[in-house]
Amino acid sequence: MTSIIEVLNVNKQFNNRTILSDVSFSIKEGTINGLLGPNGAGKTTIIRLLNGVIEAANGTMKVMGYDPQLHGDEIRKRVGIVTESASLYHDMTAWDNLVFFSKIYGSCDTKRITHLLEQFDMYAHKDQLVGSFSTGMKKRISLAKALLHKPRLLFLDEPTNGLDPEGINEVIRYLHKVNQEEGVTILICSHVLHQLETICDSYLFLNEGRIVEKGTKRELEDKYLKEVELVIETGLSPINSHKYKGYSYRRREANQLEFILSSKEEITPLLTDILKESWVHNCEITNRSLEAIYFNIRGGKRVE
Numbered sequence: 241m242t243s244i245i246e247v248l249n250v251n252k253q254f255n256n257r258t259i260l261s262d263v264s265f266s267i268k269e270g271t272i273n274g275l276l277g278p279n280g281a282g283k284t285t286i287i288r289l290l291n292g293v294i295e296a297a298n299g300t301m302k303v304m305g306y307d308p309q310l311h312g313d314e315i316r317k318r319v320g321i322v323t324e325s326a327s328l329y330h331d332m333t334a335w336d337n338l339v340f341f342s343k344i345y346g347s348c349d350t351k352r353i354t355h356l357l358e359q360f361d362m363y364a365h366k367d368q369l370v371g372s373f374s375t376g377m378k379k380r381i382s383l384a385k386a387l388l389h390k391p392r393l394l395f396l397d398e399p400t401n402g403l404d405p406e407g408i409n410e411v412i413r414y415l416h417k418v419n420q421e422e423g424v425t426i427l428i429c430s431h432v433l434h435q436l437e438t439i440c441d442s443y444l445f446l447n448e449g450r451i452v453e454k455g456t457k458r459e460l461e462d463k464y465l466k467e468v469e470l471v472i473e474t475g476l477s478p479i480n481s482h483k484y485k486g487y488s489y490r491r492r493e494a495n496q497l498e499f500i501l502s503s504k505e506e507i508t509p510l511l512t513d514i515l516k517e518s519w520v521h522n523c524e525i526t527n528r529s530l531e532a533i534y535f536n537i538r539g540g541k542r543v544e
Contacts, residue, residue: 243302244269244393244425245290250299252285252449259285260449263299267442269392272419272426274436276534277446283429286446287395290427291316304392317345319393320386320424324401327382330371334362334381337370338388345389356384360414376407383414387424394418396428400435412439433531443530445537453537461528464536468501469527472511475518485513498526 245267252260260282267273275283288294290303292312301308303315328337335353342348357363360380365373370381379399386394396415400408416439418424430436436443443460445453453460473495478484487510489499499510507523514520526532 241268241270243267244304245427246300246302247286247290248300250289250301251297252282252289252294253297258449260289260296263446263449263451265444265451265454267425267427269425270419270423271441272415272439273428274433274440274443275427275429275446276431276433276436276443276530278431281431281446282449283431283446284397287321287397287427287429291319291321291395317389318391319395320389320391321395322379322382322386322397322399324398328370328378328385330369332370333367334370334373335366337381338384341385342388347389349388352388352390353384356387359417360384374407375402376404376410379403379407379411380414383411383418387418387422390422391424394424394426396426398430399428400430400432408435412436415439433534434529437530445534447538457530460530460533460537464533465504465528467527468499468504468507468525470499470501470507470510471524471526472497472499472514472520473522474514474520476514477518485510495521 243266247266248264250260250263251258263286275286277283289296290301290308292308292315295309304318306315308315329340332340334357338353338356339348342353354363357366360383362377362380362384365377370378373381400411403411412435415426419426428436428440442456443454444451455463471492474497475495476497478489482488487499487501487506489497492498501507501510511520511523
């Protein structure tokens with residue numbers, strides 16, 4: 241799998257203030273990647289650099305083989321961008337918006353517009369004014385707009401902001417669909433980690449302008465999950481109030497025990513022992529979430 245984005249030792253300052261410091265990463269073609277970190281960490285600056293909108297102080301970047309500082313126009317012809325604001329004309333219909341922007345891209349194809357409206361479940365609303373749409377509907381039209389010219393790469397800056405839980409799930413589902421069906425590489429900037437846990441192939445953690453960690457969920461788990469917090473719903477009532485078969489535990493609620501294990505390999509033997517004495521209805525590792533791992537990376541500091 242080849243890299244579609246390569247960034248090496250990039251720095252950026254604004255008004256003598258360091259925004260990015262020694263940033264390096266690569267992104268494989270055809271993958272979905274999360275660029276995660278608190279507000280003000282530098283996520284949007286990275287997107288602007290990769291699109292050639294602003295220049296780095298030093299370092300090198302390649303996007304689809306192009307240098308953003310020299311060939312920004314070529315990159316922007318081949319990528320799609322969805323910003324936090326919808327960037328649509330509210331006094332025009334969904335159809336007219338997409339026709340207008342497709343002409344700007346130089347690729348007005350009504351079949352493509354129809355296909356995208358159908359993909360995002362918006363064809364029935366194509367003749368409605370965008371100004372009458374909900375936030376979620378505007379997001380869907382923005383995604384369709386970004387895909388009009390069949391980009392190889394899609395940049396999304398806080399794509400779920402302002403959406404309710406149902407709208408968030410819809411956007412995540414559509415992005416996965418686009419990635420699978422059209423092979424579009426996706427880079428998603430977000431400060432809300434749990435929303436991206438089910439969709440991203442790998443993650444970049446940005447804090448105060450630095451990449452503090454990167455990797456797949458499995459790689460991050462292997463590195464940072466030093467102990468396993470396992471909650472088991474069971475009828476077991478151990479006599480010892482702190483230990484069971486050598487494992488430390490505490491009672492959380494009725495029929496819920498939380499065990500502290502040294503590794504995931506201890507889960508099966510523990511469950512086997514419990515099942516010899518009682519029932520087990522559910523078990524869950526509670527400290528393996530992306531958010532929990534990130535707090536671990538940042539030394540317990542919560543995302544802003």
